[in-house]
Amino acid sequence: MLIGEATYGWEQDSGRYKATSRTETIGIAALFVSAQITQESMGELDDTGLHPASYRHVQPKRTDSAELDRPLGVVRSSQRDIPLGESATRVQDLLSMYYQLGLLLATLDPLPAEIELPLATGRKLESYRFAVLGEERLSRQLTDYVTRHLQARNGRDLIDLWFAPEFPLPLRMRFADRKGDVYEQWLVLPD
Numbered sequence: 001m002l003i004g005e006a007t008y009g010w011e012q013d014s015g016r017y018k019a020t021s022r023t024e025t026i027g028i029a030a031l032f033v034s035a036q037i038t039q040e041s042m043g044e045l046d047d048t049g050l051h052p053a054s055y056r057h058v059q060p061k062r063t064d065s066a067e068l069d070r071p072l073g074v075v076r077s078s079q080r081d082i083p084l085g086e087s088a089t090r091v092q093d094l095l096s097m098y099y100q101l102g103l104l105l106a107t108l109d110p111l112p113a114e115i116e117l118p119l120a121t122g123r124k125l126e127s128y129r130f131a132v133l134g135e136e137r138l139s140r141q142l143t144d145y146v147t148r149h150l151q152a153r154n155g156r157d158l159i160d161l162w163f164a165p166e167f168p169l170p171l172r173m174r175f176a177d178r179k180g181d182v183y184e185q186w187l188v189l190p191d
Contacts, residue, residue, distance in 0.1 A: 003025055003026070003183075004023055004024060004025050004026055004035075005023070005024060005026050006021055006022065006023040006185060007021065007022050007023075008020065008021045008169060009021070010099075010168070012045055015044055015045055015046060016042070016043070016044060016045065017041075017042065017043060017044070017045040017050060018040070018041070018042045019039075019040070019041045019042075019095050019096060019099060020038070020039065020040050020041075020095075021037075021038065021039045021095055022036070022037070022038045023036070023037045023038075024036040024037070035059070035060055036059075036060070037057070037058065037059045037060075038056075038057075038058045039055070039056065039057050039058075039094065039095040040054075040055070040056045040095070041054070041055050041093050041095040041096040042054050042055075043068070043096070049099075049100045049103045049104065050092065050096045050099055050100045050103070051068075051070070051089075052068055052091070052092060052093045052096045052120070053067070053068055054066065054067050054068070055068075055093035055094070055095065055096070055120060055122060056122070057094065057121075057122050064077070064121065064122025064123050065077070065122050066093060066120040066121070066122045068084075068091060068093075068120060070084070070088050070089070073085070073088050075091070075120045075125055077120070077121075077122055077123055077124070077125075079123055079124075082120075082124065082125045084118075084125070087118035087125070087127070090117065090118055091117075091118040091119070091120055091125070092117050092118070092119055092120070093119060093120050093121070093122075094119060094120075094121055094122075097117055097119055097128075098161075098168075098169050098170060099168055099169070100117065101115065101117070101130065101150065101161065101163065101170075102163050102167070102168050102169065102170070103168075105148050105150075105163050105165070106165055111132050111148070112132060113131065113132055114129055114130065114131055114132060115129075115130045115132065115150070116128070116129050116130070117130070126154070128152045128154060128159075129152060129153075130150040130151065130152045130161070131150065131151050131152070132148065132149075132150055133149040133150065133151055134148070134149060135147065135148055135149070136148075136149045136162060138162055138164070138171055138172060140171060140172075140186065140187070140189065141188075141189055145164040145166065145171055146164065146165075147162040147163055147164045147171055147172070148162070148163050149161070149162050150162075150163070155178065156177075156178035157175065157176065157177050157178055158174075158175070158176040159173070159174075159175055160172075160173070160174040160175075161173055167187060167189075169187055170187065171186070171187050172184070172185070172186050172187070173185040
């Protein structure tokens with residue numbers, strides 16, 4: 001059952017980027033729970049990928065944000081300052097993560113068995129380990145794509161991502177949360 005829709009935006013100019021996403025409930029689901037979540041990530045972009053400087057996550061009743069100060073080696077979150085330590089050059093946020101994983105999958109040869117990314121969530125700094133499970137063929141809008149399947153576990157939550165080299169975002173995402181709810185998102189391609 002279709003319960004929501006996410007729209008992603010991307011802008012880049014002179015070594016800077018801005019990524020946005022807006023997710024909202026639609027259809028019958030919106031009659032019961034009307035929710036809207038927005039994310040924004042801004043920073044620098046170079047040959048090694050994305051280097052977020054700020055992240056904002058707005059949802060009903062709560063806003064989280066993070067400012068990444070790489071020279072000082074801290075993330076200023078909406079809660080407190082968190083030291084970056086050795087992860088200063090690799091840290092991503094919950095939105096830039098998708099683009100950075102896509103770039104890594106396109107450039108790493110051979111692919112490692114695991115990709116580790118430190119993520120600033122706006123509340124904490126957490127390390128995610130994405131197991132590279134191999135290639136899988138997926139069909140979308142009458143076209144077959146060879147994808148690379150990644151999987152990460154965060155506590156009792158499970159995240160599966162399928163990246164096709166043709167797209168900067170995952171072709172398919174699946175989230176299984178600790179309550180047993182499963183949410184799936186497919187990339188809708190322009191005609």
